[in-house]
Amino acid sequence: MHYDSFVDRTPAGALMKQTPVTFTLTAPEAKVATLLVSKADGGMQAVVMHRHNGQWTATIMPDSEGLWYYAFRVETNTGQVTYGTVAGGFGGSGQVYRDPDAAPWYQLTVVDRFETVPDWYKNARIYHIFVDRFNNGNPDGHINHPKPNSFLYGQLSDDPYYVKDGQGEVVRWDFYGGNLAGITAKLDWLQSLGFTALYLSPIFEAASNHHYDTADYYRIDPMLGTLADFKALVSGLHRRGMHLILDGVFNHVGRDSRYFNAFGHYEDRGAAQDPASPYAAWFTFKHWPDDYKSWWGVKDLPAIKKESASFHEFIAGGEDSVIGYWTGLGVDGWRLDVVDELADDFLREIRSLLDHYPNRVLIGEVWEDASHKIAYDKRRPYLQGHELQGAMNYPQRQLMLDYVNGAISPGTFARQLLTLKENYPPEVFAYNFTSISTHDTQRVLTALGEDRTKLAQMVTLWASLPGNLVQFYGDEAGLNGDVDPLNRKYYPWDQVDDEIFKWYQAAWAKRDDPLFSGNAGLTVIFDGEGLGILRYLKDEAVLVGFNATDRTVELNPQACDLHLVPEKWRDLIQTMTISAHSSVTQLLPKMTK
Template identity: 35%
Template sequence: MEFKNNKLILKNKKLAFSVTSDITLTFLLDRDICPTSAKCVLKNDNTELLTIIANDCYLDKEFICYDVSLQELSIGLYFFEFYVYTEVKTFQCNELILIYNNLNIVKAINNGIVYHIFIDRFSRGGCISKRTDAVYFDDWYNTEPEFGEYPGDYIPNNSFFGGTIYGIIEKLDYIKSLGTSCIYLSPVFESYSNHKYDTGDYMKVDEGFGGDKALKKLIDKAKEKDISIILDCAFNHTGDDSVYFNKYGKYSSLGAYQSQESPYYSWYNFREYPDVYDCWWGVKILPKTVRTETFKNFICNNVLPKYFDMGITGIRLDVTDELEDELLGEINSTVKKYNGVIIGEVWEDASNKIAYGNRKKYFLGNELDGVTNYPLREGIINFILTKNNTQLIDTINTLELHYPDHCLYNSLNFLGSHDTNRIITILSGISGEGIKGSELTNLKLTLNERSQAKNLLKFAFLLLLTMKGTPCIYYGDEIGMEGYRDPFNRRPYPWGKEDNDILEWTKTLCKLRNTEKISGAISFIETRLECIAYQINKNFICVVNLSENDEIINLDGYYSDLITEKIYKDNYVIIKSNSCILIERIIKNE
């Protein structure tokens, strides 16, 4: 990877090391440079730790080479600056080094596809009693979700389409047909809303979804198909309508809002009791929790053990940036007793993230196993919309450089989620930003817009499913469901009305991902900016050509097209304009 000045290059492709590793950094300087001296400075966030004089160098065919050995670094995040001095100029290379504990590494989701389900909108099933304080829509196909005119407008979120955990059980064959090895469920805990991020009772699965009995049955039935379950957990806040806060007195408990003598009073920060309190981003129905010893003990000794004992594989932590290292460490200690996996919701590079003024320690070995890979998502979308591969290539290289392998493999690579516009809508180039909800509800892609966006979505899925990491498909993306911002990105799955063209494409790629192992170490092949091409594990080549011109890629043997089964016997392959290819080497040239 090149930094600042392409005459000085860092040769290392990985800067995340286990604490037991021997570390050598290798720097390459153009041979036409005449260096006088060199040094490496190692720092952490607060202090310059050491300076290594690196005047010893050696030559290879193209470069002057410097090796810098770093010994006995303890677990933590470091930063280095490497300088090469000449009589007239200084060359500099800066990067980070991450040293992690390798004692509790898990690869629980490193096989197959993760399928992300927003429960209320996926599938009905079972006989579920209806609440008297909620609205239920009978028409699954033609009713729009409750919406506000603009983002942030208040809506009760107490309207339901009736999707349940029993409905998921009935669709397990479909879910498995996508190559799924893990289902990631939106929150299941008892809550007032349809999205369930406003937890009412952590110790109960919402009866509207089928309750504890339904979750246990799903876990057992999914296991029969080699599918595991991950639960979405919001511990940063609860609902105001909860056992713990009990603002409306619906629960029999003595809630923090009701009395300062409540056993839960210390879980919240009241500024003016009882009506002024800290809440998540100013949303009054989501009072923030204070991570007292009683709160942490409750989560780690009661909540998590209950669901892991039921048989879940792991958890996804909502708004992880707002959770303290101490809480994350205690959650990790609990989850590792079950050899479980912890995925954090992080929107940036998680290796060196600063959140709320604190450097996070996500990947040092005692907190997260992986994260939601938003940087990769943004890179794929950027490449397809701008027809420029720079950001995507930089993102892939940076993630490879910064993330420990197990964290990269366990990170969820996705194109859409419950927090983003639907991917096919994004790829249409129509953002919906600034448009009223009452207009968005009727705003659908034209046939021509959808056709073009669908072709781009196929490219996006090809890129996604050939990347190192764990592919995660948000329900309905595999059939090209449309939708703008929340809640239009959470419409019911249109059973019987699927777009089978994109569905079959997705299934084909998912099958190849699981059977041919079309992901792994990537080496980029030089192309024009409008095209991206890379070799995978030295045996596969993936190319997406968004250019108006054909792209020619040289081959080193006979290759087979994994989608069309065409055999390429020439020393090159032509990728037509606005097309893609995935080929496997079957015979190597001698």
């Protein structure tokens, strides 16, 4: 008895509602086979399957979007069994369960419409900048408008360090002096490296260096520059055919903001100053004014009520709203911080507003598989066609790290990667927002134990898989660092690691080859130790082999299960000898007919 969701369901992957989908179970020993189908919000149906030469088929047409789940009930001469997927709910080959309650069911993603992304975002190479830590564009190097009760580093090479009180709260924010003008000054350099878009950490006025504690959504932080500096950056990007993605932080604001105004630094009557403030309804006070709901208990970040209609209107209510204003000034896309904390109706409002502007994109910070994310006991319909166009691809990042670090086998890597492909709408998977370091993680070199050989392999794997490359500033220069604040060092302009830089350049250049574009086909082959990533178009294909072990291995197609490989390519794959912690590329012979 056998079923593999990657090949035995037609069409494969996510599908639109009202699309017929056929399931084929191989079970010559079965007397009766039944397809069990259940929608995530309840209700189950049993569909009798039809037999033909030992295979059983059934076709259904899901009538509504959402997550559907399925398994097979099979009657044999020895009794009734259930065929479901493996533990963890991953796609691919499943197994027989005697106890039906023990059988995990397969996921079927059904959407209202397939998400699409603008042409500029397809195969975009995106450079992620933590603005204070990148470059100071002032010719004399002076720092714009230093903040009170903060400190500036004596040397740009100093490691970041937080000054905290006994409760662990930062009491002196630290700054290096990077600014928007510094980014504009580097646009030619960034374009020469092949980058087509920038993603900036928050740039609106705030008390901290990270600016996730927004103080004024309509003002550029004075340390980062002026509105004129912002417009110059946008103009410089668009003149070069490049694009800009901003970080939208709409779950919380700063304690030191015009909306909360705990310290009275703003003329506005903030919620912490006056219970009748126009902003008071945005917040939840347990005891006014000093006990309030905040993001994960961080008192510096008062949380916005999820259901606050006035806040939703303020952020996404039209062309004069926060998103409308900045998008009207040329912002090409938004990455939504902690999107799990935002209500679905708010997300739809944001998406609806952005849809009024041509060629914009909306990305969400989701750390798990975004197709079935549950947040606050509610399944989130992020990818159903009306909310996000993509998510931060943390699951794929973790898979790559686990494989290169030897924590998972090639087979586990293959199953979990192809499960993401199966669960996500096609363009979401093809062009997902894929970083190997971010401001919220260890830098990749540190995550790999400072092993440079592993880093070279990791960077090649990153470029070989689908997903837009999102390059965290400084990784290419050799920066390391544990989590915040050590992952937020200043760019080492005078101490770039040339060897590491060349590895990244090769990875970026790989994306010039259409075989590594988002719309190229993907499958995976593997044996006990070797892993092969096959990318293919109509008449050409390339296989990139990887070895995460400490010894040389052979990736022999005769020892691999090739059932996931399109038949026309199977006989063309040759044995690859791969050194320890390295990769080998094999271009398959081009099809002539």
